[in-house]
Amino acid sequence: MNDATILSSALSRSYKHGFVTSIHADTLPEGLDEAVIQQISSRKQEPEFMLAWRLAAYRHWCDMTEPHWSSVRYPPIDYQGISYYSSPFAKNQDAVALEDVDPALLATYAKLGIPLDERLSLAGVAVDAVFDSVSVATTHQKKLAQLGIIFCSMSEAVREHSELVRRYLGSVVPAGDNFFAALNAAVFSDGTFCYIPPGVRCPMELSTYFRINAARTGQFERTLIIADRNSYVSYLEGCTAPQRDRHQLHAAVVELIALEGAEINYATVQNWYPGDARGRGGIYNFVTKRGECREDRARISWTQVETGSAITWKYPSVILRGAGSIGRFHSVALTHHYQQADTGTKMIHIGRDTHSTILSKGISAGHGHNAYRGLVKVLAGANGARNHSQCDSLLLGSECSAHTYPCIEVRNHSAKVEHEATTSRIGEEQLFYCRQRGLTREEAVALIVNGFCQEVLRELPMEFSVEARKLLEVNLEGSVG
Amino acid sequence: MNILEVRDLHVSVMHKPVLRGVDLVLHGGGIHAIMGPNGSGKSTLAHVLAGRDDAQVTAGTMLYQGMDVLAMTPEIRAGAGMFLAFQNPVEIPGVSNVRLLKEASNAHRRYLQLPEMDAMTFRSQLQDRARRLGLADDWLLRAVNVGFSGGEKKRNELLQMLVLEPHLAILDEIDSGLDIDALTTVAEGINSLRDAQRAMLLITHYPRLLDLVVPDKVHVLIGGRIVLTGGPELAGQLEARGYGWLAEEHS
Ligand SMILES: Nc1ncnc2c1ncn2[C@@H]1O[C@H](COP(=O)(O)OP(=O)(O)OP(=O)(O)O)[C@@H](O)[C@H]1O
Ligand SMILES: [Mg+2]
DSSP, X not given: OOHHHHHHHHHHSOOXXXXXXXXXXXXXXXXXXXXXXXXXXXXXXXXXXXXXXHXXXXXXXXXXXXXXXXXXXXXXXOGGGSBSOEESSOTTOOOOSGGGSOHHHHHHHHHTTOOOSTTTXXXXXXXXXXXXXXXXXXXXXXXXXXXXXXXXXXXXXXHHSHHHHHHHTTSSSOTTSSHHHHHHHHXXXXXXXXXXXXXXXXXXXXXXXXXXXXXXXXBOBEEEEEEOTTOEEEEEEEEEOOOOSSEEEEOOXXXXXXXXXXXXXXXXXXXXOOXXXXXXXXXXXXXXXXXXXXXTTOEEEEEEEXXXXXXXXXXXXXXXXXXXXXXXXXXXXXXXXXXEEEEEEEEEEOSTTOEEEEEEEEEEETTOEEEEEEEEEEOTTOTTOEEEEEEEEEEESSSOEEEEEEEEEEOOTTOEEEEEEEEEXXXXXXXXXXXXXXXXHHHHHHHHHHHHHHHHHTTSOHHHHHHHHHHHHHHHTTOOO | OOSEEEEEEEEEETTEEEEEEEEEEEOTTOEEEEEOOTTSSHHHHHHHHHTOTTEEEEEEEEEETTEEGGGSOHHXXXXXXXXXXXXXXXXXXXXXXXXXXXXXXHHHHHHTTOOOOOHHHHHHHHHHHHHHTTOOGGGGGSEETTTOOHHHHHHHHHHHHHHHOOSEEEEESTTTTOOHHHHHHHHHHHHHTOOTTOEEEEEOSOHHHHHHSOOSEEEEEETTEEEEEXXXXXXXXXXXXXXXXXXXXXX
């Protein structure tokens, strides 16, 4: 393929989720101070403890400085130029039933392929959809309730299940954990809450779909998942945003708590608007995700496919406190055009016989910049701890880059920690081999990249691995010359 | 119409002339063998026919079924029925044999404006062919060429050929590294595709393959030129005498 056709194909296909929905919204003016936080809290009719928690976080945040230790580069963010709350509903009104929801909003989700109508929803998948700042509808709620599973928006949980929220919120990611987590704690507007009671195996995939619609708003959602003793849950989040030429901030927090013998599988397919081919616009995805295997034999697994965002900055981590607990991290991060990703994980081994596995696949194309940053920390009491890390990078083209920053701290002699890393360039020989079998250059690249990510993709539930494959293909379009 | 017509082909690799005036004409049903010492340019000829871009054609023409090969991308050549079994097939980690074959087969069908084959039919035909080559059922799920032995790679190339049913098959040392039984199986596979519409170019160092797949002609390539062409008996003579006597005549 010559340069002209590549260019035109790259230009003709664009981000397919980049439409804007025009909707009446209740949006707070840009800017942040204690009054704004009080407004958010009162609009959500929160109990007193929540407001106190938010304000404490805000005061903490005011004393913090934005971190710049990662390898990502971006112009300064004007925190007073962002609106911290945008709701597609009129003031003081929550979506009670689907009938009350603005049809334009339902149409948006249909366009994204997420039917909120339960009859249409993917069999076996319960969906919570967050539009800008507010959770719009939670499907399958009743069916789950019969098993004692709570699956609802964070706002609802704060009001209806305040004891659980009070007990667990901030227990893994404290309000003042880091700059973006503190900001989130102060202003988070919604998100998903999930509680699985002891011994219950959640019979369907739980899923949240996040969508940023309004311009100049930030999205600050907070997810809290608690798997009680010997329970199991598999959870998936997906994200999209309209195409806008200004950068938008997304600073989410996800906390997972797995109690004795419980298992949480958390998967993300992130396709926020990445910006255009010249690096204009796109989401800044600065996210804190952390899980704790709080008791013995608990398991937490993070799987992520990161194809979108102008900048991705996240390190889904596991604190392995309970003896014999297991943490896993599987990641595919694709950066194309001027996208930047600095992502990885932390595995903190506290309990004895704790095991962790890290498998990271980074793909860089165009001027993409991809860094893996990982910490494996084995504390003195973690006898028999084990970690295996594998970080592979694939480069497409000569303007992109990949870096790995593995950090290992071991304070226990019986621990075994292994780290392997490879960097390869997509081979001309592989491409030629596939083309000799009839595949176009783009098809060949997609096939080879898919193969490179195969071990991670197979961790995803079936429907989502198909979706993830497609996203990789779409996001790679125009990446070969 | 000729299937392949190569005239006065000059090719350089890294600015070094490798082929220096090759002529080759293959008719439907024809099988030609190319023999020659290491480094004489046999694989380069195969690559340039298939469209590898690190080999530059500096002069000459190549026609496939009357079409100018140089105007076609590698994938269009493949779609039009040109197939190369590689001397050193490359590994593609994480991509299963069945996946590659399915994509390849669909690409070929698109080229011919045929609808995609349904998954079940494709799978059963594929399994059938794999068994014929003595490849175990789980073969299809293994990643392309990853961890394959030398002989397994060759059998895999042949499997791809049997699936894609090319009109021009260029088999670059398909017989290297095969055990005695495998050689027989592979020869049977090649012969099964032999018919009046197809042509084949066998690159080999050993007359044994040519005993099983008998060619119409044997060419000897030395220093980038075909220095001698004969019948199938030439292979045996070369084995007995080596290339030295020819090299002297043409140096
Ligand atoms: N990528 C390359 N860079 C430099 N030289 C090359 C390259 N590819 C081929 N050559 C050279 O071109 C010449 C012909 O190589 P070719 O592979 O065609 O030989 P061959 O006849 O197939 O040999 P063999 O019998 O060993 O397979 C050799 O001298 C080889 O070193
Ligand atoms: Mg060769």
